[in-house]
Amino acid sequence: MTGARVWLVDLDLDLDLGRERDAGAPPASEVCDAHERARAAAFVDATDARRYLASHRALRLLLSSVTGREAGSIEFGREACRSCGGPHGRPVPVPSDDLHVSLSRSGRWAAVAVRAGAPVGVDVEGARPAGALDHLRPDVSPEDVDVDVLRAWVRKEALLKSTGEGLTTAMSALRLGPGPGGTTTDGRRGLVHDRRSATGVLLAVAGPALDAVEFTDVTPGVPTVRP
Template identity: 40%
Template sequence: MLDAHERERLARFRRPDDAARYLAAHALTRRALGAHLDADPAALVFDRTCRCGEQHGKPRLAPADHPDAPGFSFSHAGDVVGLAVHDGPVGLDVEQVRPLADLAGMAAHACAPDERVADDGQFFRLWTRKEALLKSTGEGLSTPMADISIAGDGAVRWGGRAVWLLDLSPAPGYPAALAGPGSAPPAVTEADGRALLRP
């Protein structure tokens, strides 16, 4: 089902768990988009062109093949793999809460001047929110997380951009967030994707 780019990336993983997460995320994406578009999952063509011109950017369906294709974003951490499909740009991130050797250093990288995190759980909640926002624009971590400020009520200040942000909790110890451009979030339906991964 995977294309040459995905197979080459999969072959580079040294740890079986990392390879399994990568494979699950890409297979789930192909199966879900194939079902959405009534298309063969293996025949879907992805464009990964980054702003620099290389093929390591946020994947999207090739517009020549699917001009009305939905936006999508996938993420994986620990035992959780997630996929978001939306009729516009969307970003999804999930992280596994784990002890950080340098919480202060990581917080200095991720927090805006008016933000504080007291523990690892708060840090990963903040990280998923900001990563989802960055993924929704396709900018990824090329834009500093500290440029985004998220208030306690979830309001986002990010250079005047209008964005929506939703917290998700797919499993205990796994904060996740969903984001996109616009003033109001869409209705969100969460579903178990394991059925799509069965042969």
């Protein structure tokens, strides 16, 4: 199996993702499909709607930069739900060509993960004041009191997104321990890599036998992603 690529994206900036900066990149209105536009229109808050579309634009442009497929022509489907079998499980490109993606949003931040050959899950959470989530400890990581609750949260949510379970499985049911190369693992589900960005954002990426991750922080002061 292979590693994964992960991008941290600032949704409040108009980024030329996956392109040379001068070349320009199409806006969300050009690359997002009718389903994405309808979901955006259902948000009550205009900022949430714009960020939702910006995150799907980022997913499309970055996947386009990896595959060479036209961003607006990429189709997405859903795997069967792990709980009820309905069509609302993990999002997957169609045809997948065994390429796996994951998307996460938290306020102005999004994380996009792409992996060939095996599932991947990503989670991003904006910075919170130290101790702000300590009351969630019993529900999130009763097994490891040395880990900040938010960091435990992103690790476990990334793992549960890689399997498609999502939060239908309680985080407290996962027992993470040390993995190789500074990663964490629950053994059965896979390896988790996490990091804090220069802006204090926490993100984690996970998947079965995920042994390498290439992170790109697409925020001011770091280079725009190149194809």
